[in-house]
Amino acid sequence: MSAGLAPVFDAAAAARAWRPPPLVATPWLRWAIYLGALAYAVLAVGTLEINWARAAEGFERGLRFLGGFFPPDFVSKRDDILEGLMESLTMTVVSTVIGIALSIPVALGASRNLAPLPVYLLCRGIIAISRTFQEIIIAIVFVAMVGFGPLAGMLTLSFATIGFMAKLLAEDIEDIEASQAEAVRATGSSWFQLLAWGILPQVKPRLIGLSVYRLDINFRESAVLGLVGAGGIGDTLNTAFDRYEFDTAAAVLIIIIAIVLVCEYSSGWIRRKVQ
């Protein structure tokens, strides 16, 4: 190393020469990805078969269909609508309560900082199974098992709630402040006391927020599940369509929208309150 004068660092030149780092560092890989994506998009668009004549015809039919919605008829099938609505609300509340109750132990088991590896894998497995299938598919299975009606819907929603709640809650439990739990453990508390005093206070806002959110989701799902015969307001809607009573269907849709809006706002409000 020659001693001498240290070269002066030219920050201005360095700044001029600087370029933001590209998304993919290796040039050939970067170009391969860009070109590959472009080629795929061109080929994919090429395979689409669009029948414009059919689309135009369908558009007109769609307009007629929508026209049939007006004016919405709340009155002539009032009893059916009311019954479906009560069924849906009952299904929603019961399945949310059962689902949450079952999801808490699963969430505890699926938290790596609480559970030993075998329990962790088992509980993560339960979550994965519950989350793999869309509600409709599970509903079809339950309808086949227990027959048409709200029981199938209730079982479906409870099952789906377990996967949803347990996953998100477990993630929250894994993120807790470990020192607070450690301090509770150091007092000589039992395992359940550790949960109640060291863990629950840390995840409670999230638990409440998720529960309210899931109630909201379950109501929306309950409207869809009727389409496969799992009871609730969806059943009423399906029947209305089958009988070409589009005005009644419109009334049902408006009620569903109204209730979802109410759920949406109230769950948002509650979650803001507890967070």
Next chain:
Amino acid sequence: MRGDEAGSGALLRIEGLTKRYPTGDLALDGVDLAVPPGQVMALIGPSGAGKSTLIRCVNRLVEPTAGRIALDGQEITRLGAGALRQARRRMGMIFQEYALVERLTVMENVLSGRLGYTGFWASWFRRFPRRDIETAFRLLDRVGLAHMADKRADALSGGQRQRVGILRALMQEPALLLVDEPTASLDPKTSRQIMRLLVELCEERGLAAIINIHDVALAQQFARRIVGLRAGQIVFDGTAETLGPAALTAIYGEEDWSRTIRQVDEDETEDAEA
């Protein structure tokens, strides 16, 4: 320089304590240590020397790899889960970042020191014996926090939180306090107040304490016995007065220690004047 004054009447006896983490790091390497009842002992040493591991092995928040730990003749290292929880009640722990459960109130945090004596449902519904609640209020009043009892713990300042942390440990009616860097997050004045409070409480109640501490001056000012840990081994064990530059070099490595020592003298005179 081993402090053998502990003799046979030791409250805490550690023999050949070794801890190797699954990552392969050897945190403790055959530590022997005896703490007599009522002795406040400072454990100093560089970061990573194994101080935190040592006190966490005592209440088995960290499982030792080898060695024996006995509290009052009872071998902690052999206990099953239930007996371990009972033994933990006699070892109050105080943490560096206070480790209060932040969403619980100050009173709940203090009462959580009684969890080991309280059944699950009683603790779930916060139905602690009136006597415990009274004790908690008396202690809170002593540290000037009685009016904060129903505030959430995250509303407190650092010094206040550490006082609550100390009370939580005291509520366990411990024989031994395990104190992990009690002042690391506090300013110099608050640090001294906290250390003074700790030492006072230990003297009043005849509690022994192992205090992990980075600040050598604070250690010398408040603890009579000082143990130095380096790379998982005890390299110094003596009174605060015998901790000189040679000992500090043995613990921390080569450095100009003259100013550190002088600072201690200043602290002591200041303390005497106060």
